[in-house]
Amino acid sequence: MSADDVRTLTRVPITFEVAGGGTEHAPMVVGRLGGVTTRLVLDTGSEVHLLTKELVDDIGLTVEEGEQGTDHSGATMPSWAVEDVALELGGVKLTLRDIVAIPAPPPFPGWDIGGILSPQHLHPRASAVVDLVADELVLVDGTDAAVAAWLEQRSPAMTTLEVERDEAFASVVVAGAIRPHAEIPTMLNTGGRHTEFSSDAVPGVAGADLERLGGGVTGADVFGAKAGKATLVVAGREVEVPSLAVRTAMHDPPGLVGMDVLRGTILTVRADARRPVLWQTPGTSPSRDGGLPHSRAD
Secondary structure (H helix, E strand, O other): OOHHHHHEEEEEEEEEOOOOOOOEEEEEEEEOOOHHHEEEEEOOOOOOOEEEEEHHHHHOOOOOOOOOEEOOOOOOOEEEEEEEEEEEEEOEEEEEEOOOEEEEOOOOOHHOOOEEEEHHHOOOOOOEEEEEEOOOEEEEEEEEHHHHHHHHHHHHOOEEEEEEOOOOHHHHOOEEEEEOOOOOEEEEOOOOOOOEOOOOHHHHOOOOOOOEEEEEOOEEEEEEEEEEEEEEEEEEEEEEOOOOEEEEOOOOOEEEHHHHHOOOOOOEEOOOOOOOOOEEEEOOOOOOEEEEEEEEOO
């Protein structure tokens, strides 16, 4: 297989600009749902597509009351299961399935953000290329080998890491470690601002005073301590973390790589968790010890 065997389904710009002239840390695309054009966050940490209840009601979609959801802060919120809906993205119509409606996070209405897309679940077969170098989302269809060849041809200066996904998670979770600690399940999370690890996963690593790292979709605060520069090891390669945040309480998984590391890289994900993640990074180097101990935080 070669790069010529890859078919591009759609290509759309990624923006970090919100309505009103501000910017946000998370990548977004502009799509059209049920006749309504809105910004949608690309969040590889989301297991499902999340739409605001306000947008769902505006479109007139059918909903059923669901279980309480939990956000990044651990806070709970009401949720509703939503019927399938067509999404127009770059002139192509996709069908969103496994949609959950939630009350609009406080800033979303003023920012013209209608929800959160799980890129790995945009298409049942195609690969979603979240390019945080060229700032574009590309959906491509092809075998793993053909897509890998296409990516390397497209960005020859980048190092391509082929990383096995943890099939226990619908979000993008791989084995990762903060040197010299053991590997743990680690989310590659385009919806997260900071790289955060549970204090249990990095014993002996401590930061300064607690500070607000951000908030969950409920608006609840997330707190942690900044511990300074660290080295992340994924697939036997080292990636620099500009400032690791350590949290005393994290929901599974206990590791999270945020946009402080992912910006400037290219992440290719798929719906099938048995297929590897392709993560293209600049300037990575082989791990000095060829690997780290593995542990599974249950």
